[in-house]
Amino acid sequence: MNGETVAGRLGPAERAENFRRLAEETFDVVVIGAGVVGAGAALDAATRGLSVAMIEARDISSGTSSRSSKLFHGGLRYLEMFEFGLVREALRERELMLTKLCPHLAKPVSFLYPLSKSVVERPYVGAGLMMYDTMGGARSVPRHKHLTRAGALRLVPGLRRDALVGGIRYYDGQVDDARHTLAVARTAAAYGAVVQSSAQVVSFIKEADRVAGVRIRDVENADGGPAATIDVKARVVINAAGVWTDELQRLSGGRGRFKVRASKGVHLVVARDKITSESGIILKTEKSVLFVIPWKAHWIIGTTDTDWNLDLAHPAATRKDIDYILGHVNSVLAVPLTHDDIEGVYAGLRPLLAGESEQSSKLSREHAVARVAPGLVSIAGGKYTTYRVMGADAVDAAAEDLPGRIAPSCTENVPLVGAEGYQALVNQADRIGARYGVHPYRVRHLLDRYGSELFAVLDLALDPEHADPQLLTAIPGAPEYLQVEILYATLVEGALHVEDVLARRTRISIEYAHRGTESVERVADLMGGVLGWSAEQRAHEVASYVARVEAERLSQTEPDDQAADQARLEAPEVRGRLVSPVA
Structure with a gap:
């Protein structure tokens, strides 16, 4: 290469x-x-x-930046806080991402806002969405649309009939943040x-x-x-x-x-067939909002919004966080989700400017x-x-x-790497697939991750230095991803550890119930070949990643932040504990 x-x-x-x-x-x-x-x-x-x-x-x-709600959005709820400048600015940026700077990474996404009150709520929410569209929310995506209860249930059959009297559909943007x-x-x-x-x-x-x-x-x-x-x-x-x-x-x-004040946001990932819907959902809670976001073969559901004063590198989700999310989403679902339905969990910290309010969602x-x-x-x-x-x-x-x-x-x-020529390549997916012996569906999936860098990724499988018939087959335990992507992540994208690949270059750590443990051996083999790992280094990488998954699972059963933090920190840091800085 x-x-x-x-x-x-x-x-x-x-x-x-x-x-x-x-x-x-x-x-x-x-x-x-x-x-x-x-x-x-x-x-x-x-x-x-x-x-x-x-x-x-x-x-x-x-x-x-790898643990957000994975949305480019104007912040509809900020209209209630009268932060019109922030909404207008965010909508302008969303438009740039969708149309010019990274159309291969940013996509429109539909949301249904279920209405639960028969008289007051529709004109109030509708006026907000009309303002949202007028401020730039409907430049390259459809304008919001009012729906009857029957119409909303046709769009999202997975909702309980008694959970809504109607709905309003609107659009925002989505992105793989990492x-x-x-x-x-x-x-x-x-x-x-x-x-x-x-x-x-x-x-x-x-x-x-x-x-x-x-x-x-x-x-x-x-x-x-x-x-x-x-x-x-x-x-x-x-x-x-x-x-x-x-x-x-x-x-x-x-x-x-x-x-700066750290606010913890927790998200759950469940399989797409657990909620019958053709659209994402946005629910208003007593503290903030809760999103149900389409994510390929999954839904991302979140988020929480609570102060975090413990380890900043590894914020931990607790049983209480998970129950909070399940409780709110189950209040409107016809078939409630259970803990067994959860395939992935991740927690991130928002860096908010510290203010007088004790409620971080109001900062x-x-x-x-x-x-x-x-x-x-x-x-x-x-x-x-x-x-x-x-x-x-x-x-x-x-x-x-x-x-x-x-x-x-x-x-x-300035378009980001991979943006130039993306739209034309989407139209050529069948021909590109035939050239490399890859299904057109797979080509489109790769285009939405790499854009016009697609050829650089696939050509690695033909490079004599790396030639391996398995490179154009799926990663064990992760059928959505090709093994050649591991090589590309290591040779081009700066990945130094298996965690970098499983958690960020791909999203295997949150998209599969095994959270990467069924993929880690092959990932370590391919990365180690590029980075020159010894047998001991390879074994350490695998063991450290498995320990990370086990620690995260344990932390998610703990009742509070202190216990969850302690459980998460039991896992070794693959980069080693960072030294204490000196002034």
């Missing part, structure tokens, strides 16, 4: 070269955190002509950014009262010796660490302009940017949909520490 033909490649060779560049170059901008906001800032800066490095302690999108964040990061790399995962910031470099860079540790360096630590020089550092923002702020020795989803010290900018808050705006705002704030005048943001005109 010719690596030069793959834009934004993040393979083993690039990782080694990146460490050399990090040690030798001075960058205009260093971004800390490879979630969607950090990746968005790195792409924004790189496309303005700045030299950029993005540092991530774990994996790309390993935190909040693959989208990866695409943003790789697009930044394609425009020259150094993107380095498993690189932890352990301290800030100071020159007088100015932040002049960061000291990083190679998390993959097992001996932890001097060679594992590198000083990275920068004219300005952007702290985009999400729920770790305050921790990095303390590490810098400065006083932050805002505080503003607006973001904040501050130049907290010369050479240091922090950004936090916001919502996944508006990541591009947040990234641009962070770079605008960083401009004060950069010489000369920088170009304006242009990312609204």
Whole structure:
């Protein structure tokens, strides 16, 4: 496989070269955190002509940005909070994703809003949805439509007849958050950014009262010796660490302009045949809203919204969280879901700006940017949909520490890797399938994950270096995915551990009841062949992943956050426990 033909490649060779560049170059901008906001800032800066490095302690999108509701949405419920500017901005961004920036990853998705009150609710909700459509919610998707009870039940037969008196259907956008964040990061790399995962910031470099860079540790360096630590020089550092923002702020020795509060959101994944419906569902709860979201052969149901003050890397779902979700969705389903119906569970943390309200669902989803010290900018808050705006705002704030005048943001005109030519390739799925001996359904599935990079993925199976007749067959235990995708994840997409592939490059960890344990052996074989793992390393990868699954299952039976957190932390960290930073 010719690596030069793959834009934004993040393979083993690039990782080694990146460490050399990090040690030798001075960058205009260093971004800390490879979630969607950090990746968005790195792409924004790189496309303005700045030299950029993005540092991530774990994996790309390993935190909040792989554990969201997987929606590009305007935030219908924010209309009730009178946050009209946020809704308008989010709807504009949703439109860009659906039509221009990543149509291979972002898709329209239908939702039914069941009406339970016969008189008051329809005009109230209908007025909100009319405003939503008028503000940009119906540019490239159908406008909302009022339905009678009979019409709503034809659309969603799985609802109890006495749970609604009618309904309103509207559309939003959906995305695989982890693959989208990866695409943003790789697009930044394609425009020259150094993107380095498993690189932890352990301290800030100071020159007088100015932040002049960061000291990083190679998390993959097992001996932890001097060679594992590198000083990275920068004219300005952007702290985009999400729920770790305050921790990095303390590490810098400065006083932050805002505080970040972690709110836990839990989602359940059940098989598609457990709910009979042609549409997603949105339910209003006493605290927030609950979504039932179509997800390929599954439904994603969530979310919760509770404070979390424990381990930030591994938020744990509890029995109480799961019961809360089941209780609310079962209140409207004709055939209730049980714990046995749950195939996957995941928990993520929203980085909210701390406010006076004790109810995190009422905290503003607006973001904040501050130049907290010369050479240091922090950004936090916001919502996944508006990541591009947040990234641009962070770079605008960083401009004060950069010489000369920088170009304006242009990312609204920069498609992500895989976007160019996607629509034409969808029309050619039958021909592409015949060329590679792959069913057209499989081709369309790959196109919705890789877009026009499809050929780079499939060509790996024909490359003499990797030739293996099994590469174009399914991963054991995961029929939706091909084995060649594991190779591509390792050679091109920066995957360093089996967890990276099973939890983020694919979504096997949440889409199958075994949660990846039936796939991990083959994944380890293919990754180890590329990364040169010894038998001991391979065994450690497999054992660590299995222990992770067991710990997550156990945590989900615990009654409260403290017990669930303790159970989840019993699993070994495959990257090793990150060292304690020093100021």
